[in-house]
Amino acid sequence: MDRVTGHGADRSSGRRPVLTAARVAGLVGAAAYAGLLASTRPFTVEADVVTAVALVAAASAVVVRLAGDRSVPDGIGWRPYLPWLVMAAAVVAWELACFFGGARPSHPTLSSIYDIVARSEAAKAAVVLAWVGLGWALVRT
């Protein structure tokens, strides 16, 4: 498989089981953590402590990863990423325009949209789960 673009399939390594005991344990743990964090309210000690658990875990994993990784970086082209960079720039530009544009109710930012979503504990748990999944991917990649 092309490591840069993700296109093409690597069929040489054979099929590995999708659900291993470690993966199931990880998913259950992540779901439990998401439920726990979703049950907290921002600006409380509980929210600080539960959020900090993931931050400390990620920071520790990155330190361990960096300490053991001595591989030479590969050269990558930027062209496959150009559409994503354009989209990211557009989102950041609109976020800043909303942030500095005036009253929040008239110019809702991503944060204020999240506040609307997070009124539902289940929806907040889903956001936490996505955040944990992204963090896991960032550390593992």
Next chain:
Amino acid sequence: MTWRSVTFVVWTVLGLATLVVVALAMAGRGRIARPSALLFPVSTHPVVRVLVVLGWMWVGWHFFAR
């Protein structure tokens, strides 16, 4: 149309445009990186990895704690 409506319309357009990029990446032949490959640059340099993880940490603290 109120500014609030305009703002939500733009956010919706940005979300749909992102879905279009995803679709084009999945259907293309390598001209656009697939979502699964977006994290590849993170693995190419330790400084990039640290910066991206710090950004991830800030997002979590901003949304869930403060």
